[in-house]
Amino acid sequence: MSISVRLSKLVPILAMGAIIAFTCGAATAQTLATVKSRGTLTCGVGPGVVGFSAPSPSGRWTGFDVDFCRALAAAIFDDADKVTFVPLSAADRFRALQAGEIDILSRNSTWTMGREVELGLTFPVVTFYDGQGFMVQRARKLETALDLGGSKVCAQSGTTTALNVADYFNANGMKYEPVLTASADETVRAYDGGQCDTMTTDASALHSERLKLARPDDHVILPDIISKEPLGPAIRQGDAQWFNIVKWTHFAMLDAEELGVSSKTVDEALASQKPDVRRLMGRDGGYGEKMGLTNDWAVRIIRRVGNYAEVYERNVGTKTRLGIPRGINQLWTAGGIQYAPPIR
Ligand SMILES: N[C@@H](CCC(=O)N[C@@H](CS)C(=O)NCC(=O)O)C(=O)O
Structure with missing residues (x-):
């Protein structure tokens, strides 16, 4: 068989492979587009762990894990209420995520190797270091x-x-x-x-x-x-854009705390001349649009939900009934291990 014959047989096969690879990539890399066209984020949460995720008597979900999904919704829709919460048992949570019934799982779930390499999931960040x-x-x-x-x-x-x-x-x-x-x-x-x-x-x-x-x-x-129970949100593997959005939502809340920007000072921060603050506020850098969102994505998160300290103290901190000190969840600048890479 000549080389030209072999190549001619190979080309359609290679082309088909490329199409399959492309469509597979596209099929799994659509979470943001799906969420935007649906008009609401579907978020898997624990059924009732007060402080982390629990419905109030009026049916409004609150908690640390709930607020992470509210922050994502704020970044996407500028509306922290555009979230549909799906209560999930421990045994059913990863199946629901694998099956595409939720866009994200935010349910005091521990990041382990097995859950990534066996279940095809990924944990982009640790929102709460626990044990x-x-x-x-x-x-x-x-x-x-x-x-x-x-x-x-x-x-x-x-x-x-x-x-x-x-x-x-x-x-x-x-x-x-x-x-x-x-x-x-x-x-x-x-x-x-x-x-x-x-x-x-x-x-x-x-x-x-x-x-x-x-x-x-x-x-x-x-x-x-x-x-060690590093807790954080989980998503399906294979969607790099969604992975970035989830990761940077957490980092934006940490960076905001570190830079002293809170829901109460966000308007002031919009006028700041500090380079770090200007990039967080989306005044420089244009990173939000590059991620598929708007450049003021972090402003939306901070205004509608708050920085990391606000979320922590409101839901589980020492002034709540849970009374959990920040401990290792302090920022690295305060002796803890919460450390966000810079926005730049
Ligand atoms: N972090 C551990 C435990 C997570 C977990 O499901 N904890 C229980 C203990 S409180 C829980 O949240 N249950 C909620 C419920 O069933 O209502 C894991 O990821 O396996």
Whole structure:
């Protein structure tokens, strides 16, 4: 067979491959266009962890994870209410994202390697650095989780929580009996009803779930943190534009805090001559349009939702019922590990 024959056979095959590659790329890289034409962002959230995502009695969703989707909607539509919240259980959340039922999952989900390489998902940023803790009855006067040997341990199925418990008890040569439940409310009921001696999940969620107990003050969260739980939004792989928008929404809120721009000072900031502030406000650089949004995308986020500190303090901070200190979620300039790359 001559080379020309081989090539002529190859060309249509290569062309077809290019078309398939192009259409596949296009088919998966459409999240922003889909959201814009639908007129609302579809956001998967936890069904009811106060401070992170919970509906108010009037049906309005609030919380730290909810606000991330509101920030995205603000960036896209200049309207933080253009979000349809879809409550999802721990076990169902990643399937819903894979199936395209939501545009983004913002549900206290831990970024793990398996969830990326096995599920085809990606976690663009860490919005809340957390770790797993234990809650016990105060009257037991326990000082450390190392005294929990022989416990019945309540945890939610479909989470990293259940896996970490096994690692922790096995590594420390302690016996335990897992009591796995399907929802946070069930876990709380089981613990409050005495079906287990300790309840475990992300420490932030323990602060929230403690409020659901009959007598919250009778329970303490032990100081031990047994895992790394970097929490953040998840999206499907293969949409670089959407990946950038999600990532930079978080970074804009961090950069705004670092530069002292808040929902209260955003109008002043629009007149600032500081180069960093001018780029954040979209007065220089034109990065918003290059990302598929408008150049004032960050202004919209800050005005409608706030900077990172505002979102944190409003939902989970020390002045809320959860009372979680900023801790490692402080900015890097204040001793924490929240660090945003520069907008430039
Ligand atoms: N960060 C862990 C745990 C996430 C999780 O689902 N935590 C439970 C414990 S509070 C929760 O949010 N449940 C909400 C619900 O079922 O209402 C993970 O990603 O697996």
